[in-house]
Amino acid sequence: MSPVLLLALLGVTFPLPGVQALLCQSGTGYDVWNVSQLPLHWTPKEISCDSGLGCQDTMVLIESGPQVGFVLSKGCTEAKDQEPRVTEHRMGPGLSVLSYTYVCRHKDFCNNLVTTAPLWTPQPPAEPGSLRCPVCLSTEGCPEGTTEEMCPKGTTHCYNGLLRLRGGGIFSNLRVQGCLPQPGCNLLNGTQEIGPVRMTENCNTKGVQELLCQFGTLQEVWNVSQLPVHWTPKEISCDSGLGCQDTLVLIESGPQVSLVLSKGCTEAKDQEPRVTEHRMGPGLSVLSYTYVCRHKDFCNNLVTTAPLWTPQLPAEPGSLRCPVCLSTEGCPEGTTEEMCPKGTTHCYNGLLRLRGGGIFSNLRVQGCLPQPGCNLLNGTQEIGPVRMTENCNTKGVQELLCQFGTLQEVWNVSQLPVHWTPKEISCDSGLGCQDTLVLIESGPQVSLVLSKGCTEAKDQEPRVTEHRMGPGLSVLSYTYVCRHKDFCNNLVTTAPLWTPQLPAEPGSLRCPVCLSTEGCPEGTTEEMCPKGTTHCYNGLLRLRGGGIFSNLRVQGCLPQPGCNLLNGTQEIGPVRMTENCNTKDFLTCHRGNSLRKGDNLAQVPIGWTVSNAVMCEAGQVCQETLLLIDVGRTSTLVWSKGCSAVGAQNSQKTSIHSAPPGVLVASYAHFCSSDLCNGASSSSVLLNSLPPQGAPEPGDQQCLTCVQPLGTCSSDSPVKTCPRGTTHCYDGYISLSGGGVTTTMGIQGCVAQPSSSLLNHTRQIGIFSVREKGEEEPPAPHSERGGAGGLESLTWGVGLALALALWWGALCPSC
Structure with missing residues (x-):
């Protein structure tokens, strides 16, 4: 997570004082061009990135007949440096897909691609074949009567699909029709991401499309x-x-x-x-x-x-x-x-x-x-x-509108003051608006806890409280409750509460100094404590209420012993705060989840690492769960790492729920009770336990083949000849929830038994609760799209605002 999330509503960002930032070229583009119009050239804008981020260039060209679909993304990235790379995801005859990707940090504006010339050169006309197909590239949809064109020699099938492009500033659907040398819905040859752009494919174009x-x-x-x-x-x-x-x-x-x-x-x-x-x-x-x-x-x-509006002539006065x-x-x-x-x-x-x-x-x-x-x-x-x-009874008790949102983050002292832009909420009649801000300072770091919203509490004038002042650790808070007008809880900066302090005179004590919601490592560097401190503090603050749900690990210097950082304070505004200095009760675990669809996932291991960590509740353990579904043609992997109250403290289990021939369903589940013990780095922890699979001998049965990680399969799925030993076709789904994952996965494929159960009625796989078709209705698949109810403020040309993205719940800059 970037420590500074400054969103300029006009698409421009600015670095905070004291933070070294890289300048990058920025911009996005997507359109369809005639081949004769290439090469294309463009003039990018400029952006200042957060500290540590690099510059990235991503360009994709999709060619079908006389047209080229162009996708461009330039800007900041968390990705590691990568040399310029040109990838031929698919080359002709027929449709072709090429990409250029580059990530750099060696100088400002190093992502300096300004033309398609390095990626695309005109090709000589291909020898015509005997197949005719509709040929079209369009962001608006291809009409039913698209003119058919002669395909090049070597192509045997007509392709008709929709590419959904999301990420890196790109939000577009591209309809693709053209010629391919083989059947199927795999224009991208398994590619799901090109730079920051996620790409998904759907060939059921007769269905209702996302707009x-x-x-x-x-x-x-x-x-x-x-x-x-x-x-x-x-x-x-x-x-x-x-x-x-x-x-x-x-x-x-x-x-x-x-x-x-x-x-x-x-x-x-x-x-x-x-x-x-x-x-x-x-x-x-x-x-x-x-x-x-x-x-x-x-x-x-x-x-x-x-x-809608035109100026009116002045009316005659009455x-x-x-x-x-x-x-x-x-x-x-x-x-x-x-x-x-x-x-x-x-x-x-x-x-x-x-x-x-x-x-x-x-x-x-x-x-x-x-x-x-x-x-x-x-x-x-x-x-x-x-x-x-x-x-029109305006003297009655009205519903109040309040600013609302929460934020919890650890900052460097040099980054303060911090500013934010809250959202708005309509409170129930009689409720007031509240502002609560807590700053905990330890050495060079400050933990900021913010809660804004509705409250039943009585009105209270703005109050700044010094719960603990240095030397060493300090805790300050600001609280305010009001009802006199809408949006009266209008605190939008730390400035009224926090001002920089002069450097303290050093003493002779050295202590580990740390503020973290992910846990402080055992080897945290010790720093010189200020004069007047005599003891090292090491505790965990548990924060609950007002939209805040978090554990904060605190290490630093105090002038007396004991576990009383808050000087007896248990509530600050709506936030309840409890303290525990027996930090061994709380594990730190790797945290993350993902779904991956592709070819050969049952044979070739892929990386399974996450960069985030989380502090668990008392009594919880670490878990990592991996579920593999393979239908022969393609596979899906679902994995989760995090905390769990489920499972034995130390257990590891690999299970084959449905074995070949036919659909393979296998899982790996690991529960453990030491910090960061859920550290498996690839899917080999599961694949190494699977029996070797040779090339299957074909049988007589044919079945639809599909594994869809986010929804059910359709009747237009590819047909596959089943391996010998299978006699029936499976068409169903598995509903999955837990570990941050909620989805319904459609499955079609070959099975050896007429039974409808791939899981043999298993209800729990590691952290996942599972249900199969026939056991209950599937939940609606998890969607990352927003509807009309999730609208954000517009950019408009009357002024420029810098804002922290502030959400009710956790601040999520990468969501």
């Missing part, structure tokens, strides 16, 4: 003179069957306009672009634009208010005067009254509650209307995905 949509939300009050407003949306991959939606609402009162924007995925039916005048002046006006589409990626491409205000923070009691336009007779004062489509906001509205009542929206209750309710 890419523009997404984001924005709510802001503007002066009329600032319109039209423009924005730059982000991108999202929607679940199968969902469409793209645009929703824009403009509420005008006097010289101000409130803009509400929601873009993203939706279950709603397609709907042509529609502009609705919910209320027109004189006085207050409410207009909306809605659109739902599925005909191509990014079809919800509204990027400006221009189609005789009524009213307070005029639009605000998400509340209108003050003494709001200036303005002259209403002719035709208005009443003053409106209400609160609009906006919920849905990523919008969670209360908008206070004051202005002029031509009739009395609390019906600003003329009965409208939903605009697109946004639900809108109205309340």
